[in-house]
Amino acid sequence: MYNDIKLEKGLYNLAGKSFTQALTEADPDENYADSSLAGLDAFERQLKRFDIKICGSECDKVEKFFVTTESAVLFPEFVKRAITQGMEESILTDIVAVKTRSDCNQYRGYLISESAAYTTKTSEGNSLPETTIKESPNSISLLKYGRLITASYEAVRLQRLDVFAVTLRSIGKKLADAITSSAVSTIKTGAIEVDIAGSALAYSDLLNLYSQFTSYNMNTIIASPKNAALILSMTQVQDSISTDEKGNIILPFGTVLIKSAQVNDYTIIGFDRNYALEMVTSSELIMETDKLIDRQLDAFTVSMNLGFKSIISDAAKTLNLDK
Template identity: 40%
Template sequence: MARYESLKLEKGMYATPGKTFTQVLESLDPSENYIGTPLEGLDAYQRQLKRFGIHVGGAGSDRIEKFFQTSDSAALFPEYVARSVRQGMEQENLLPSLVATVTEIDSMDYRTIESVPTDSGKELKSVAEGAALPQTAVRTKDHLVHLKKRGRMLVASYEAIRFQRIDLFTVTLRQIGAYIARTQLTDAVNVLLNGDDGSSPAKTVACAGEKPTYADMIALWGSLPPYRLNTILASTDAMKDILCISEFRDAKAGLNFQGTGKLITPMGANLLHDPDMASGKIIGLDKTCALEMVQAGGVQTDSDRLIDRQLERTSISVIAGFSRIFDDAVRVLTYTS
């Protein structure tokens, strides 16, 4: 009998400090042991689905009650919920295109670092023999990163969903993940605009007229050096204004947008659409050094309740916050929309 077929699954696997359910399974049943076998390519959780014959997608998707055929298979249900929510977050998530680094923490308090170089401090000047090297000061910020718990309450009785196909229920869970991702994007935009203390607005570049022009976009690009303008974030109205700039409406760009849905990239920057962002602002930033994301664990569920089929009012949440790394790596183009 293969190792994965004899594992004892229990609630306590979700309470292991610093490890997810899948990581606990991997420690007991390493995937490396299956290299060269038909199970190669499956992680420890997916092997458990195979063990109990649970099909979570496709035409042969099982009913939700299949998870609860034994006490061991029931322990897989919270991980299925978390994975489905993560899939929804990944499908809607713009944060990887904005965040320079992700910091994982195991507490609710986190104080990040900052470095505020002067103009001369950004230059690597020639140093005479025996002279002291210029210094770059790095210190902890005087305030904590504001972590927010974002999520949804799952309100459904087991009796109401037990006969539903798993892949149909997955659609609902992915939508919950999409809601969480969009809300986290709003949190990130707020930090880019106002700083992680809420009172340090990013430097602005004002448009000359009522609508952004090509010259205004050039001004935004020119305001960032020595940082690079590689990401632009805009609301729906601002996106329309950018797309209407004549210099960005050449035939090749138009055909690419109409044929693939891929937006043009002004100044070579990645153009991102945030429908919840306020009008009259276009954020330009250097994605490599502007924003830090802080996470306290991944997707969290009430695992005990889910295993015990007490789905009524079960929470699904993520705890995360954001911090600006280098303030000068962000600029905001403002205009009257």
């Protein structure tokens, strides 16, 4: 049972397993399918065990984690989950087609080349047009994104956990925004550029960008806050505005509009989010767990190694406003 699990620092250092995975292995979720604890994961069951409330009117303070040496082991996972939640609030999840795990900080991937168009017809006995998939001659380097967080235990111990979690989420969101900047740059690289027709962005320019997609669908547009506001002010958009389940604006021709400060005011990016971008990571979010457990919050780091690679270059095109 969850009350009998021995919590120790080593649970964070098991090869190939996260803290929650290690807990779940020792305390499987299926054991609680028909109990009042159904729906809680192994970490959440430990919070209940030590009566640590991380939200609500009776929310505890940070110091509640450090009542016992075992409950202190839970604190790094609380920090990680809050930061990760902030990262997941970014647009990354809306623009990445696939996420790949690499065993090292160099990643090659592959290249695709076509001998002829798919509409090419052949007669009996002749060779079919060929699609060649081969290892890329160039590798991408996975770079470290992270933050050094300085906060003494005395400064945070009396803070409510929900308030502290908001601070951690904001760090995660800003970190994800920095990562998004690299993602946007990768999508733009090699994408065909289309100029606007006049001196200022018009609805007809968006339709022209949409028309450039043949094999793929322009289901997503990323624009700067300035250009997103300009698009929303267009009469054609206002007359038929709608939103998806996430609250994202859907343009009249079915494309999701994403506002991002990581795009400049001179470029609008249209792409097929199912084909354009690969996110490569060599690690999940890494933290100095020992310091957090031992209340050495004066300086601890959070980081992850990752990079981005264009998968299908024809699945992205850009609209150039710099005329």
